[in-house]
Amino acid sequence: KAGVTQTPRYLIKTRGQQVTLSCSPISGHRSVSWYQQTPGQGLQFLFEYFSETQRNKGNFPGRFSGRQFSNSRSEMNVSTLELGDSALYLCASSLETGNEKLFFGSGTQLSVL
């Protein structure tokens, strides 16, 4: 079974731009969560989607948004990029409950210049 797939692997953007990251969950997994990982803050929860609906949200500004498609694939978008948005963005999938046995992808490394 293929794991969680995230694209692209690396991204370089400039301040003020927007970016879209993509995630394909493990086949059969219906819950997709997104996390931001930085050296200073560690791993922080962004949001979780299930059946195309945002089911839970972390403490991030509205510039961070996401969506889920009918095939469970998910995208997250960051608008008006700031230098502090430079991070590894990780997607995780799980069967249904959403916070049990999350399986992570390798992440998208975003650098904002």
Add this chain to the structure above:
Amino acid sequence: GESVGLHLPTLSVQEGDNSIINCAYSNSASDYFIWYKQESGKGPQFIIDIRSNMDKRQGQRVTVLLNKTVKHLSLQIAATQPGDSAVYFCADGVGSGNTGKLIFGQGTTLQVKP
């Protein structure tokens, strides 16, 4: 709010020795915990999980111990190998209903000396 802390940021062990990585959590209502391993350039990899109705759970070369009285859990790795070198995170499932959200500790870097 909830928090998860690890006792040591770095642990250095000799190949073949046993490793013990500790973690403390703050939320008494937490009922599910996961240990992850993260290697350089990769996402966190699921190692083992445990529910609050258990004190101990064993996997292949790994054992997780949960002490709810003092809100502490540990990951024991038997016969540590060079391939075990990575950052290890404990994560708190913060109770049922809080879907998708795990509270992660800051991580312990395990260094295995040959």
